[in-house]
Each structure stands twice: as C-alpha cells, then as structure tokens.
Amino acid sequence: MRVPASRLPSAPGFWRSPLRGPRFTSLLGLVLLVGLTVLFATGLLSYAAYNPGLDPVNDKTPDRGILGFYLFAWPTDPHWLYRLTQGVHVTLGLTLVPVLLAKLWSVVPRLFTLPPARSLAHALERVSLLLLVGGALFTFGTGVLNIQLDYVFPGSFYPLHFYGAWVFFAAFVAHAVLKVPVALRNLRALREERDDDLISPRPDPPTVSRRGALWVVGGGSLLMFATNAGRSFDGPLRETAVLSPHGGPEPGHGPGGFQINKTARYAGIDPAETSEDAWRLVLTGRTGTVRLGRARLLGMEQHSAALPIACVEGWSTSDQWWRGVRLRDLAALVGFEDDPPDVFVESLQRRGAFRSGALRANQVADPRSLLALSVNGEALSADHGHPARIIVPAAPGVLNTKWVARMTFGDR
Structure with missing residues (x-):
C-alpha cells in the first residue's frame, strides 16, 4: 500500500x-x-x-x-x-x-x-x-x-x-x-x-x-x-546525588567510611595473600630487587598527606589523611636517590580494568605521593587497599592503585 x-x-x-x-x-x-x-x-x-x-x-x-x-x-x-x-x-x-x-x-x-x-x-x-x-x-x-x-x-x-x-x-x-x-x-x-x-x-x-x-x-x-x-x-x-551510583550517604562510619569504587571481593583479592605473614612488596630498579613486608614499611619514615580520591565517573571524596612511605623514598631503595623515574605499579587485583598503572617521574617525586599504609589514623581496610595502596595528588582514582604487589622504577 x-x-x-x-x-x-x-x-x-x-x-x-x-x-x-x-x-x-x-x-x-x-x-x-x-x-x-x-x-x-x-x-x-x-x-x-x-x-x-x-x-x-x-x-x-x-x-x-x-x-x-x-x-x-x-x-x-x-x-x-x-x-x-x-x-x-x-x-x-x-x-x-x-x-x-x-x-x-x-x-x-x-x-x-x-x-x-x-x-x-x-x-x-x-x-x-x-x-x-x-x-x-x-x-x-x-x-x-x-x-x-x-x-x-x-x-x-x-x-x-x-x-x-x-x-x-x-x-x-x-x-x-x-x-x-x-x-x-x-x-x-x-x-x-x-x-x-x-x-x-x-x-x-x-x-x-x-x-x-x-x-x-x-x-x-x-x-x-x-x-x-x-x-x-x-x-x-x-x-x-540520588541518581549517581556513588551518591547518597557515605558507605559507613569511622576512618574508612568514605567512598570506594571496587571492593576487595569484587577485585578478586585473596585474604591469604594480604596477610601480614604472606604479603611482600617487590621493588625493582637500578640496583636490583628489594622485598619489603608491611612491618618493614611501617618501620621506615612515615609521612602524611591530605588528598582526595577522584574517579573518571565524576565522583570524588573529600580530603582524607593518608599516612605511609613516600614513593621517592621507595625509589631511593633501588638506586634512584636523587632522580626518581617513572614507576610501573602492579596490583593483586584479578578482576576489572587497571590491574596495573604507571606514574610519571614528577608524580613519584612529589613529597605528598605515598605508598599509603593507613588512612585517617587507622590501618587501611581491605576495600581501601590493605595492605598498601598508592595515593598521588591530582591523579585519577584508577592510578591510585590498591592492593599493591610490585613497583618497577625506571622500566615501563
């Protein structure tokens, strides 16, 4: 017709x-x-x-x-x-x-x-x-x-x-x-x-x-x-922010009661791998490889920085007080005392994108850039990246890698 x-x-x-x-x-x-x-x-x-x-x-x-x-x-x-x-x-x-x-x-x-x-x-x-x-x-x-x-x-x-x-x-x-x-x-x-x-x-x-x-x-x-x-x-x-996945009330109370994107369970983190006895941070650089447990990291000079987390989806947290070891101090342990280079960071994460990420030399050198071990006065929770996570000023949230397992300095 x-x-x-x-x-x-x-x-x-x-x-x-x-x-x-x-x-x-x-x-x-x-x-x-x-x-x-x-x-x-x-x-x-x-x-x-x-x-x-x-x-x-x-x-x-x-x-x-x-x-x-x-x-x-x-x-x-x-x-x-x-x-x-x-x-x-x-x-x-x-x-x-x-x-x-x-x-x-x-x-x-x-x-x-x-x-x-x-x-x-x-x-x-x-x-x-x-x-x-x-x-x-x-x-x-x-x-x-x-x-x-x-x-x-x-x-x-x-x-x-x-x-x-x-x-x-x-x-x-x-x-x-x-x-x-x-x-x-x-x-x-x-x-x-x-x-x-x-x-x-x-x-x-x-x-x-x-x-x-x-x-x-x-x-x-x-x-x-x-x-x-x-x-x-x-x-x-x-x-x-009732129409946003990360809007509404904060997801909890206390020092760790602020927004997260992916939980440890979602990321496939095995609690056995993050225990005090099992977990080791592997640092690789100019002078070779160093392995550090959480106790050893806590024994190093600790620094604090008030920094937010901001994600590509548009949500962000207020400034949280992070405490841990400076990234440039970790670079010094593997031969980069004066000129910290780019760093490649790998996570224990098994699911989702950005299981690894890289930071530029200027980010590594910033004194506020930390391998954080605690936040707001308490040890990191599993969902916030225990036993250690990256926190860098002005960086997108996915580059603030959680559940850090290995850091390679100077080799992309």
Missing part, C-alpha cells in the same frame, strides 16, 4: 508542533555552543590525566596519532585538580542532556527535508548535522553508561569515547561555523519568518508556550544537576 506523500516525514505538514521555530532552536544551540566547548575541553584534560604517554600501561587508546597533539605531563598541583576538571566534565554533561535532547527534537524536520542537498553549503550542513546527531547520541550515551557503571560497551570505554568525542566535536564545530551567524540573527529578529522550514504550515493547537517549553528544558537540566552534582562535594550535599 502506497503512503501518501503528505504523510511522509519529508512533507512540510508532517511535523505539527507549534513549538518548533528558528528562535527556539537558536537559543538552545547557543547554550550548547558554550556548554559543549567546556565539556570537550575538560574531556581532553581527563584523558591527559591518565598519562597516556606511559604506554602501553595507561594508554587505552592506541594509534591516536595527531589527536594526541595536546598531551602533557599531568601536574600534581593543585591537589584537587582532577577532582575539579572531571567533576565539571561529568556534571556538566549530565546537565546538558535535556538541552541536547530538546535541540535534537527541534531540528528533526531538517533530517528529512528534500532534496537532500540544494547547494554545496546545504550539503555540508546536512552532513555535519548527521554526524552531529549520531556523534552526540553515541558520545553522551557511552558517557552516561560509564557514569552509571554499566560497562556494556563492545570494547574499552576509553577509545570508544575518545574517538567518538572527536568525531562529534568536529561535526559540532563545522555546524557552529555554518549556523552561529544565523542563530544570532534569529535571536535579534523581532519576529520569526513564517517560511522557515522548522515552522509547521499547519501547526496543532499549542498546549504550552515556547517560553514554557524553555522552562521545562531548564527545569530538566536543573533537576539533573541537583541529583548528580552532590557526589563531587562534601557534607550534606553528597546525599542529594
């Missing part, structure tokens, strides 16, 4: 909403212009913080080529740097979801307009729009799934999200170059041109005004912010 042309999505009268219009779309577009630029920049910073130059250990995105032009040695100051940049990245991304969905809804008719290309400029706009829509759905979709700890990707999250973000942002820039001048004209216009392809020639009766629709979108963004942002803050605000 043949469908009448008037009932096809390409027909001018198919889309009947009276809310669509160039000014509505332009306002949403300008909000996204600012928000997505910040989102992309903080996403690139997050990738740099993983020290992907220390490959193949930290780099989950091989063959990035020219896309890694901006990478740099991630600093250790300020100590809350990653907590800030990743908190902004994740919270802003979730806050923009209602705006993005509203913007995509507002331009749906243009995806079906015929002919497909009226000119070269129009063809470029259509291609950028398709890449923009597909890239937005993919990048935001993988990001939200990662935040919710739903690792259902057909591969590693890092290359998928990284390459997807570049495709999306390239299309976004091309689209912005073409449409920002038009958007500004639309917002300055006293009234909308009735022949614009976003305005239905036969609109349905309105049930809400365009201003009301914008309030709905803004309210949705505010709701996303209010129910997710708290996991990046301390105190009562954390309990407002």
Whole structure:
C-alpha cells in the first residue's frame, strides 16, 4: 500500500508542533555552543590525566596519532585538580542532556527535508548535522553508561569515547561555523519568518508556550544537576546525588567510611595473600630487587598527606589523611636517590580494568605521593587497599592503585 506523500516525514505538514521555530532552536544551540566547548575541553584534560604517554600501561587508546597533539605531563598541583576538571566534565554533561535532547527534537524536520542537498553549503550542513546527531547520541550515551557503571560497551570505554568525542566535536564545530551567524540573527529578529522550514504550515493547537517549553528544558537540566552534582562535594550535599551510583550517604562510619569504587571481593583479592605473614612488596630498579613486608614499611619514615580520591565517573571524596612511605623514598631503595623515574605499579587485583598503572617521574617525586599504609589514623581496610595502596595528588582514582604487589622504577 502506497503512503501518501503528505504523510511522509519529508512533507512540510508532517511535523505539527507549534513549538518548533528558528528562535527556539537558536537559543538552545547557543547554550550548547558554550556548554559543549567546556565539556570537550575538560574531556581532553581527563584523558591527559591518565598519562597516556606511559604506554602501553595507561594508554587505552592506541594509534591516536595527531589527536594526541595536546598531551602533557599531568601536574600534581593543585591537589584537587582532577577532582575539579572531571567533576565539571561529568556534571556538566549530565546537565546538558535535556538541552541536547530538546535541540535534537527541534531540528528533526531538517533530517528529512528534500532534496537532500540544494547547494554545496546545504550539503555540508546536512552532513555535519548527521554526524552531529549520531556523534552526540553515541558520545553522551557511552558517557552516561560509564557514569552509571554499566560497562556494556563492545570494547574499552576509553577509545570508544575518545574517538567518538572527536568525531562529534568536529561535526559540532563545522555546524557552529555554518549556523552561529544565523542563530544570532534569529535571536535579534523581532519576529520569526513564517517560511522557515522548522515552522509547521499547519501547526496543532499549542498546549504550552515556547517560553514554557524553555522552562521545562531548564527545569530538566536543573533537576539533573541537583541529583548528580552532590557526589563531587562534601557534607550534606553528597546525599542529594540520588541518581549517581556513588551518591547518597557515605558507605559507613569511622576512618574508612568514605567512598570506594571496587571492593576487595569484587577485585578478586585473596585474604591469604594480604596477610601480614604472606604479603611482600617487590621493588625493582637500578640496583636490583628489594622485598619489603608491611612491618618493614611501617618501620621506615612515615609521612602524611591530605588528598582526595577522584574517579573518571565524576565522583570524588573529600580530603582524607593518608599516612605511609613516600614513593621517592621507595625509589631511593633501588638506586634512584636523587632522580626518581617513572614507576610501573602492579596490583593483586584479578578482576576489572587497571590491574596495573604507571606514574610519571614528577608524580613519584612529589613529597605528598605515598605508598599509603593507613588512612585517617587507622590501618587501611581491605576495600581501601590493605595492605598498601598508592595515593598521588591530582591523579585519577584508577592510578591510585590498591592492593599493591610490585613497583618497577625506571622500566615501563
């Protein structure tokens, strides 16, 4: 049965909403212009913080080529740097979801307009729009799934999200170059041109005004912010993050009553391997190999540092008081007294990603970088990394390796 042309999505009268219009779309577009630029920049910073130059250990995105032009040695100051940049990245991304969905809804008719290309400029706009829509759905979709700890990707999250973000942002820039001048004209216009392809020639009766629709979108963004942002803050605000896996009240009380990502049980840690008698830390470096038990480590000079844990999923803890042996002192035991190098850290962890990680020389040399043996005045619990864990200022949480078994200095 043949469908009448008037009932096809390409027909001018198919889309009947009276809310669509160039000014509505332009306002949403300008909000996204600012928000997505910040989102992309903080996403690139997050990738740099993983020290992907220390490959193949930290780099989950091989063959990035020219896309890694901006990478740099991630600093250790300020100590809350990653907590800030990743908190902004994740919270802003979730806050923009209602705006993005509203913007995509507002331009749906243009995806079906015929002919497909009226000119070269129009063809470029259509291609950028398709890449923009597909890239937005993919990048935001993988990001939200990662935040919710739903690792259902057909591969590693890092290359998928990284390459997807570049495709999306390239299309976004091309689209912005073409449409920002038009958007500004639309917002300055006293009234909308009735022949614009976003305005239905036969609109349905309105049930809400365009201003009301914008309030709905803004309210949705505010709701996303209010129910997710708290996991990046301390105190009562954390309990407002009801839509986040690591939101809500702290998971316990006392010195170890702060957030964790993976428990010892989930990571496959065998308690027999972490007992005082069995566990040994193996250090390898310029002068050979040294094995240290926990008692020996406790007998070395102990240092303290107040540092947070900040995770790629956007959650973070407040500053906790960690105490243990400086990483640079451990490097000195294997021949690096004056020039601590990069270090490769291996864990007893059996399940999950990042069973090992690498830190740059500047991170090893920082006096606040510790092999922590206790936190907030008590020995580490099993879930916080007993018998020893790494804690480094400004580093992503996955590089603060728990259940440390071996450290290799100067050999990636």
